Amino acid sequence: MDHIEDKRTAILNATLRLIAKNGFHGTAMAKVAKEAGVSAGSIYHYFDSKDTLMVELYKDIKRHFGETLTAQLDQTLPVPQQIRQMLAIMLRYYIHRPLESAFLEQFTRSPYFNPNIEAEVMRYYAPLVTAMEIAQRDMIIKNLPGPVIMAFTFDVATSLAQKHAAGYVTMTDDLIEKVIEASWEALRQ
Numbered sequence: 001m002d003h004i005e006d007k008r009t010a011i012l013n014a015t016l017r018l019i020a021k022n023g024f025h026g027t028a029m030a031k032v033a034k035e036a037g038v039s040a041g042s043i044y045h046y047f048d049s050k051d052t053l054m055v056e057l058y059k060d061i062k063r064h065f066g067e068t069l070t071a072q073l074d075q076t077l078p079v080p081q082q083i084r085q086m087l088a089i090m091l092r093y094y095i096h097r098p099l100e101s102a103f104l105e106q107f108t109r110s111p112y113f114n115p116n117i118e119a120e121v122m123r124y125y126a127p128l129v130t131a132m133e134i135a136q137r138d139m140i141i142k143n144l145p146g147p148v149i150m151a152f153t154f155d156v157a158t159s160l161a162q163k164h165a166a167g168y169v170t171m172t173d174d175l176i177e178k179v180i181e182a183s184w185e186a187l188r189q
Contacts, residue, residue: 008046010036012057020102024054024110051112058107059121061100066124068093073127080140082131083187087180090157091171098165101158108155128153141187152186 014036018027029050033040047053072089073082094101107113122129132149135141141149160179164171171179 007036007038007042011038011043011046011053012060015053015057016061016099016103019054019057019106020099024106024112029053054107054110054112055117057103058112058117061104062121063124065090065093065100066121066126069125070127075127079131079135079138080184080188082127083135083141084180084184086128086131087153087157087183088176090153091160091176091179094157094161095164095171095176098161101161101165104154104158105162135187139189142189144187149187152183156183 011032014032015027018031018035022031029043030040032053033043036043043053047056069086069089073085075082077085094104132141132146136143156179160169160171163169169175
């Protein structure tokens with residue numbers, strides 16, 4: 001990784017830690033600079049504004065998850081099994097990344113979140129989108145709008161990851177399997 005990418009990554013990681021700890025409003029750019037070990041001016045070299053920084057962090061988290069999903073998903077499985085496998089990947093991924101799930105929970109409930117940004121990051125989830133489209137076409141799952149599908153998949157994963165991190169629930173392998181089954185039952189025809 002070159003020096004420029006190191007600083008950009010340091011800024012994104014510092015922002016992630018601070019948002020998880022202090023929320024959006026409690027995370028000033030000066031705090032991000034200090035946490036990242038860079039000057040405030042350096043942040044503006046990479047990101048035009050705090051708004052841009054937040055959106056880029058969201059895209060970065062979504063991209064990384066999309067890479068993980070694509071690498072772990074067995075696309076040779078029948079579509080129903082692919083969907084269940086995706087649910088398992090999502091749950092385990094976000095349970096093991098509480099900072100990312102905390103950020104996503106806040107971002108998707110903030111003014112930063114909008115359909116254009118979500119449409120842009122959906123390209124990272126091509127296997128998920130394809131499987132869901134096939135499943136709807138073949139009447140394997142209910143014909144629901146994309147945001148509703150997301151509520152039964154990503155929203156469940158990030159919400160349970162946050163509850164797990166806070167100690168409200170322990171997401172054991174057995175419980176993860178039960179959540180996958182419940183999510184699948186909510187989706188299937």
